[in-house]
Amino acid sequence: MAGMNDDGVGRFRNRYVHGAPANRAGGVKQPCLIVSALKQGGRGVSGVARIAGVNIPTNKRVTIGLRYIYGIGATKAQAICDQLAIPAERRVNELSDDEIGKIRELIDSKYRVEGDLRREVAMNIKRLMDLGCYRGLRHRRGLPVHGQRTHTNARTRKGKAVAIAGKKKATR
Incomplete structure (x- = not known):
């Protein structure tokens, strides 16, 4: 995973999830993988696609999910899918990390959102x-x-x- 050191924690070593209350006395800490994955811009453990600082719901179609971003409506969402050759019927959870990266780059470069x-x-x-x-x-x-x-x-x-x-x- 990008950003990891030899100890397996990496640059997100300050983000911890405490165990159950019984484990707190022992000071058991585990790295929070969800926070670290979202900070890196990927999908993370929960499978949430994060584009332009917005969590896109995974169970919706791509054109519907992109509308959750302020400044992108139906027409722009369809144009983004057409430009990147992504079928409009496809669900967000079916997108690869490369496709999410391409969507993120296109929105950052072309649109004000x-x-x-x-x-x-x-x-x-x-x-x-x-x-x-x-x-x-x-x-x-x-x-x-x-x-x-x-x-x-x-x-x-x-x-x-x-x-x-x-x-x-x-x-x-």
Whole structure:
């Protein structure tokens, strides 16, 4: 295994899993293979494929599993599979380590995903708010930005409805 020394622990020697409570008194420690394998970017003992810092579920198809990465939707997932000649019907647990490595390299080189994309979106919204344009004001006030009505609806953006204290319901 990559990163291993002669003692078999390697560069992850500080990652330990303690035994059962009965074994703790003796100080029995065993290296945590799951953490070390995930840190190295592989599948690990549990079989979880880790791409762009996201654990991809193994029982799903590749195109569905790639959608768990922020910034990759149905179209990009299909394009990635087509570009790497991976059948879309294939499950993530059927992928080889080489194929997972190719997917990881392609996503890192070609697409902006996860933290970088979230940061870019946040910076765009902050720029609009700093400019003081209409869209920036709507973001600042927490109202719909794209012209939706607000007299009724827009509860997702505005939050839970707050009752007015002085107003009473009409009696019949």
